[in-house]
Amino acid sequence: MNPRYARHVYGWLLxxxxxxxxxxxxxxxxxxxxxxxxxxxxxxxxxxxxxxLENYAYLVNDPIFWQALKxxxxxxxxxxxxxVSLAMLMxxxxxxxxxxxxxxxxxxxxxxxxxxxAIANIWLFFYTPGxxxxxxxxxxxxxxxxxxxxxxxxxxxxxxxxxIWKDAGFFMIFYLAALQGLPKDVIEAGKIEGAGRFYFFRxxxxxxxxxxxxxxxxxxxxxxxxxxxxxxxLTKGGPDNATELLLYYLFQTAFEFWDTAYAAVLTVVIxxxxxxxxxxxxxxxxxxxxxQ
Amino acid sequence: xxVSRFWQTIETLAAWLLGILWAAPLIFAFWAAFHPPAYAVHxxxxxxxxxxxxxxxxxxxxxxxxxxxxxxxxxxxTALQFVLCTLAAYAFACYDWKGKDIVFSLILVQLMxxxxxxxxxxxxxxxxxxxxxxxxxIALPYIASAFGVFLLRQNFKQVPLALAEAAxxxxxxxxxxxxxxxxxxxxxxxxAYGLVSISWHWNNFLWPLxxxxxxxxxxxxxxxxxxxxxxxxxxxxxxxxxxxxxVAPLLIAFLLFQRQFVQSFMRAGIK
Numbered sequence: 001m002n003p004r005y006a007r008h009v010y011g012w013l014l015x016x017x018x019x020x021x022x023x024x025x026x027x028x029x030x031x032x033x034x035x036x037x038x039x040x041x042x043x044x045x046x047x048x049x050x051x052x053l054e055n056y057a058y059l060v061n062d063p064i065f066w067q068a069l070k071x072x073x074x075x076x077x078x079x080x081x082x083x084v085s086l087a088m089l090m091x092x093x094x095x096x097x098x099x100x101x102x103x104x105x106x107x108x109x110x111x112x113x114x115x116x117x118a119i120a121n122i123w124l125f126f127y128t129p130g131x132x133x134x135x136x137x138x139x140x141x142x143x144x145x146x147x148x149x150x151x152x153x154x155x156x157x158x159x160x161x162x163x164i165w166k167d168a169g170f171f172m173i174f175y176l177a178a179l180q181g182l183p184k185d186v187i188e189a190g191k192i193e194g195a196g197r198f199y200f201f202r203x204x205x206x207x208x209x210x211x212x213x214x215x216x217x218x219x220x221x222x223x224x225x226x227x228x229x230x231x232x233x234l235t236k237g238g239p240d241n242a243t244e245l246l247l248y249y250l251f252q253t254a255f256e257f258w259d260t261a262y263a264a265v266l267t268v269v270i271x272x273x274x275x276x277x278x279x280x281x282x283x284x285x286x287x288x289x290x291x292q
Numbered sequence: 293x294x295v296s297r298f299w300q301t302i303e304t305l306a307a308w309l310l311g312i313l314w315a316a317p318l319i320f321a322f323w324a325a326f327h328p329p330a331y332a333v334h335x336x337x338x339x340x341x342x343x344x345x346x347x348x349x350x351x352x353x354x355x356x357x358x359x360x361x362x363x364x365x366x367x368x369x370t371a372l373q374f375v376l377c378t379l380a381a382y383a384f385a386c387y388d389w390k391g392k393d394i395v396f397s398l399i400l401v402q403l404m405x406x407x408x409x410x411x412x413x414x415x416x417x418x419x420x421x422x423x424x425x426x427x428x429x430i431a432l433p434y435i436a437s438a439f440g441v442f443l444l445r446q447n448f449k450q451v452p453l454a455l456a457e458a459a460x461x462x463x464x465x466x467x468x469x470x471x472x473x474x475x476x477x478x479x480x481x482x483x484a485y486g487l488v489s490i491s492w493h494w495n496n497f498l499w500p501l502x503x504x505x506x507x508x509x510x511x512x513x514x515x516x517x518x519x520x521x522x523x524x525x526x527x528x529x530x531x532x533x534x535x536x537x538x539v540a541p542l543l544i545a546f547l548l549f550q551r552q553f554v555q556s557f558m559r560a561g562i563k
Contacts, residue, residue, distance in 0.1 A: 036412075229497040
């Protein structure tokens with residue numbers, strides 16, 4: 001083969017197998033979802049009629065969509081600060097030579113590797129009214145139980161607790177990696193100066209962990225739009241849409257109501273949110289590297 | 293830094309307390325699974341141990357079939373990911389071809405929007421291909437993985453060019469260089485990527501739920517969701533047993549290879 005063309009030919013040949021599947025299951029569906037969002041559902045074998053922005057007008061007036069978006073935000077802002085603080089705390093603790101460190105680290109990390117469905121099955125029993133573990137403990141202390149998942153005020157927080165439990169250990173490992181990579185001379189200097197542990201953490205460790213925190217916060221934020229498996233077991237979006245999250249609403253629209261056109265609109269909304277978040281993360285990280 | 297013995301003890305205790313709190317739900321599931329249903333919330337250390345819940349769970353739902361489906365789907369996905377991502381990563385790391393940069397930024401898109409969010413159109417595609425309710429249909433959307441391409445490309449780039457050059461001088465073609473030089477030098481990345489990919493797909497739920505509708509294709513997560521749903525009225529001791537059974541392979545693997553797991557997730561996260 002002419003060596004002038006060889007690198008182009010080899011490059012493309014090596015990339016082609018992956019390219020086929022990238023296009024088929026990532027790029028084509030992105031374009032197709034946008035396209036479908038401008039059409040109504042086809043009926044009786046007729047081609048789907050073009051309706052312009054009508055589906056989007058429906059979206060703006062759909063109270064369940066707004067409820068789901070609001071729930072997503074509550075879910076994100078309720079879980080992320082707790083998860084991230086706990087992750088940092090866990091990492092700082094596990095990074096020291098404490099007795100039984102491997103065991104403690106395993107306890108923190110184990111929820112991460114379990115499937116959300118299995119976790120939901122376990123927690124379901126905690127929340128079950130009357131016979132569940134929580135009610136059992138409450139009764140033991142003389143309080144009456146409550147229907148944790150059946151009450152619109154407590155259902156979403158119940159799901160949030162599970163998310164915190166599952167994710168804290170996962171984000172811990174990123175802090176652990178960052179802590180182990182901290183410059184040794186800074187730590188030595190802190191020791192010599194006799195800085196208090198908390199003071200040292202606040203003034204030295206915490207700022208040095210900032211890039212990790214940015215990474216973790218954005219990942220947690222993106223996750224809240226991706227992980228909805230526990231809803232299938234625990235609440236199915238109810239009661240009264242109290243636990244309706246965007247991706248779950250998309251699932252219902254597409255595979256329970258079979259409204260493909262509106263599902264395409266919801267897909268577009270979710271894509272827009274995820275892309276915005278990813279670009280924002282990119283911008284923040286890029287800006288930070290300038291003055292480091 | 294100065295740490296008093298007193299505070300050190302307090303911190304160790306707090307770390308342990310949080311650890312116990314974090315392990316509690318799982319310990320509780322173990323308790324319920326190994327005791328008769330009457331003892332599910334009745335913590336009596338003299339309660340009789342039993343395996344009856346496991347037997348009951350195993351015979352109530354086709355767990356064996358679910359396991360086989362999950363193993364097939366997970367193996368297929370990870371194996372195909374290895375092949376496709378290795379070839380693509382090699383192209384990006386070692387060849388300078390026309391259009392490479394544009395294509396690379398297009399792949400970036402998949403790090404933001406994953407096939408999981410594109411399930412509506414992907415379902416239609418699978419219908420067109422006649423693959424609905426088949427195991428390949430669960431795997432195919434994931435086999436071209438941007439994450440895998442990035443991870444491997446990063447690693448291939450660190451392989452000294454002199455090694456590839458030496459192989460070329462000896463007359464090795466591009467694929468031979470890949471297999472004899474790049475792949476063997478990236479073993480630890482393959483291990484990390486493999487562990488992350490296997491545990492991710494073992495736990496995957498939404499897409500398998502949508503694309504499967506029979507016992508012969510359903511993976512364990514989907515089977516477990518049907519088994520555990522409250523409408524079925526199966527009691528908690530049996531649900532716990534079923535749940536523990538389905539997470540057992542991963543849980544045991546994790547406890548045995550804890551260090552590799554933690555390092556893999558760490559490595560995979562820090563790109």
